Amino acid sequence: MALSDLDALTRGVLRDEAMPEDEAASLVDITGDGITALCAAASKLRDKGKGRTVTFSPKVFIPLTMLCRDFCGYCTFRQDPESAGDLYMSPEQILKVARAGQALGCTEALFTLGERPEQRYSEAKEWLVQRGYQTTLEYLTDMCRMVAEETSLLPHANPGTMSRREMAALRPYNPSMGLMLESTSPRLYQEGGPHEFAPSKRPRVRLRTLEIGGELGVPFTTGILVGIGETRLERIDALLEIRKLHEVHGHIQEVIIQNFRAKPNTPMGGEPHARAEELQWTVAAARMILGSGMNLQVPPNLNTDDYQVYLDAGINDWGGVSPLTIDFVNPEAPWPGLADLRDRSQAMGFQLRPRLPVYPEYFGMAGGYLSQQMKAKMSGLTDGQGYVLGGIESYAGTN
Numbered sequence: 001m002a003l004s005d006l007d008a009l010t011r012g013v014l015r016d017e018a019m020p021e022d023e024a025a026s027l028v029d030i031t032g033d034g035i036t037a038l039c040a041a042a043s044k045l046r047d048k049g050k051g052r053t054v055t056f057s058p059k060v061f062i063p064l065t066m067l068c069r070d071f072c073g074y075c076t077f078r079q080d081p082e083s084a085g086d087l088y089m090s091p092e093q094i095l096k097v098a099r100a101g102q103a104l105g106c107t108e109a110l111f112t113l114g115e116r117p118e119q120r121y122s123e124a125k126e127w128l129v130q131r132g133y134q135t136t137l138e139y140l141t142d143m144c145r146m147v148a149e150e151t152s153l154l155p156h157a158n159p160g161t162m163s164r165r166e167m168a169a170l171r172p173y174n175p176s177m178g179l180m181l182e183s184t185s186p187r188l189y190q191e192g193g194p195h196e197f198a199p200s201k202r203p204r205v206r207l208r209t210l211e212i213g214g215e216l217g218v219p220f221t222t223g224i225l226v227g228i229g230e231t232r233l234e235r236i237d238a239l240l241e242i243r244k245l246h247e248v249h250g251h252i253q254e255v256i257i258q259n260f261r262a263k264p265n266t267p268m269g270g271e272p273h274a275r276a277e278e279l280q281w282t283v284a285a286a287r288m289i290l291g292s293g294m295n296l297q298v299p300p301n302l303n304t305d306d307y308q309v310y311l312d313a314g315i316n317d318w319g320g321v322s323p324l325t326i327d328f329v330n331p332e333a334p335w336p337g338l339a340d341l342r343d344r345s346q347a348m349g350f351q352l353r354p355r356l357p358v359y360p361e362y363f364g365m366a367g368g369y370l371s372q373q374m375k376a377k378m379s380g381l382t383d384g385q386g387y388v389l390g391g392i393e394s395y396a397g398t399n
Contacts (some may be wrong), residue, residue, distance in 0.1 A: 006034065008289075010041040010340050014048060018247075019289055022241055026283045028232040042287035042314030049292025050316040054345050055354040055355040058388070059108035059320035060101030060153070063328040064089055064140055067124050068114025070201065073194030073267040074228060074260060077329045078114050088127060094143055097325065098151045104323050106283075107381055107388055108357040109153040112329065113141060115160035115200045137166045139367030143154075146174040152381065156221075156320075156357035161200045161209045162260050164216070169219055176253060176358040178221035179213075181206050184241055185234040194268060207241060214249025217369050219362040223256025223297070226282050227274025235282055239289045242287050246294075251369075253359045254295040254317060257283045259302055261330065276306070280313045295359055297379040300341065308344040318345075320357075342392055353387045361385025 009023055030038050065088045068078035081087060098109050117124040118136055133139045135211045137159055144155040157170055158178040170177065184203040195201035198230075213220040224238045246252040259274035279298070286296055297317040300307035305319075321335045336344075345352040356378060362369050363378055363386045370378070383389050 002147050006030070006037055006041065008326075010044070013041075013045055013291070015290055016292065018291065024240060024289050025233060025238050025287075027236065027281075027288065030281065034365075035277060035284070038288070039277060039280055039283040039313040042284035043312055044069075045133050045287055045292045046296070046314040046316055050295070052350050053353055054311060054316055054318065054350040055320040055353050055359075055387070056341065057108045057156075057320045057357050058104075058106045059089055059110045059156075059322050059325075059357070060097050060106050061320070061322055062089065062097055062109055062111050062143075062147075062327040064111050064113040064143065065117060065124070065136060066116030066328070067121055069117055069120040070115050070198035072198045072201065073196075074330070075329075076263045076266060077112075087124055087285055088139065089143075091143065091146060094147065095150060098147050098153050101322070101324050102151050102153055102274055105390070106322070106324065106352070107152070107154060108320055109144075109147045109151070109155045110320055110357070111144060111155055111157045113140065113159055119123075133165075137162065137170070141166075141169045144170060148173040148374075148377075150321070152377075154357050154378070154381075156379045161205050162212065164212050166223070167209075167212055167216055167218065171216060172371060172374075174218070175222065175356070175370050175378065176219040176268055176362070177213060178195050179209050180223050180225070180256065180258070181210065181238055181242060182223075182225045183228065183234060185230045185236040186227055187234075191373075202276070203238075208243070210242075210245050210252075214245055214251040215289070217249075217254040218251060219369055220251055221254040221256065222252060223254075223258055224282075224286075225258050225260055226279055227260035227272075232278075232281070232285075236285065236289065239286050243290055246290075252294070253362055254297055255286060255290060255298060256297045256299070256319065257286055257315075258299055261302055261333070263332070276303075276309075279303070280310065283310055283313040283315055299330075299333075301335050302330060302337070304333070307336070308348050311345070311350060313347045316357075318352075338392060349395055352392050354390075355387055356381060 089253040155174045259279045262271050296315045297319045298310040342352045
C-alpha cells in the first residue's frame, strides 16, 4: 500500500467510518516505513477516541484449576492429575488470595482455568461430585459468588467456551468475562497445528461463546494471538469477526493483541518469538479496523524491554497487573512494577489510571449490562468517571 493510499484510508477512519473489508485486507502489504506511518495513524485515531489516558486493572490471578481437556502446542498452564499439586483450588485458598489482594488495593479477581477437565479426567469428575457439583463451571459459579459477596473484589471469569445456561449462571457475579478468540484460521487446528488437539479452540465454538455474551449483555474481553502460525490476512479476518460481533451487540469491551512467546518443553518450544515489528503492525491494524472507541491492550509482561512503544501503535490499556500473584499462564514473565508502568507511560505522554475489570463506559452505560446490585458495589470503588478511587498513587509499591 502506498503512503498516499494509507492517508486516504486514514481520513475515512478518522471520520468514524468503518474500514471496508477489502481496504482492511490491503493493510497486509504495509512494510518498512509504512508500518511507522500506520502506527502514527492508529495513534491519532486512539487519541480521538481515548485521549492520552492509559489504564490497567489491579488484580489477583486465581487459577481455579490447571487441569484441561485441551492440548495446545504453546501452553504450559495445563496440567494432568499426576502433575497437579491440587486438582482445584479450595474455597479457603481462593478467599485467602482474594482477601490478600483486597488489602493491597486490587479490584479484580481474575478466574482462569482449564477447559472442562471433568470430560477428560475421572479424578476431576470425582473431586467435583464429592463436593456437590457436576461440572467445573458450576464450581466456578459458586466461587465467583463467594468472592463477590465476601470481598470487595469483582470476579472476571475466563473459563473457555460456555453455553447460554452456563454464562447466564455466571453473569450475576461477573460484571465482565473474557475469552480469547486467538485466531479464525482453520489451518491451526489441522494436523500438526497448535490447536490440533484442542477442540475448544475451534473458531466456530469460540465465536459462538462471544455471540452468547452479546445476547446476554455481558461486557467481554477477547483478543488474538500473534505468531502461532497465522498469516497477517488471517489476523485481519479474526479482527473483522470481532468487529461484526461488536457491531451487532456492542459488548466487546476490550481486544488484547498478545504476542506468542515460545516456552520450553512444549511442541512449539523451538519456534521463534513473535517479532516486535509484527506486533506493532497488528496493533495498529487492529486500531484502524476496530475504530477509535475500542479499548486495545498489549500485555506489558510479555514485552518487558520496550512495552511502552505500543502506545505509539494505538493501544490504551495494559490489562491486569498484579502486586501479589504471578501470571500463571506465562509464569516466566513477571508483571512490571506499578512505578515502572507509571513512569514509562508518563514518558510517552500518558496518564496511567486504574480501572475495574469492566470498563468505565459499560459501568455507566444504560441498557442492562450490570445488575443494580453490582452497580451499587462498583459505585463504592470508583470515582465520578468510573475509574478506581485513589488513582495509581494509592497502591503499595508505586513510589
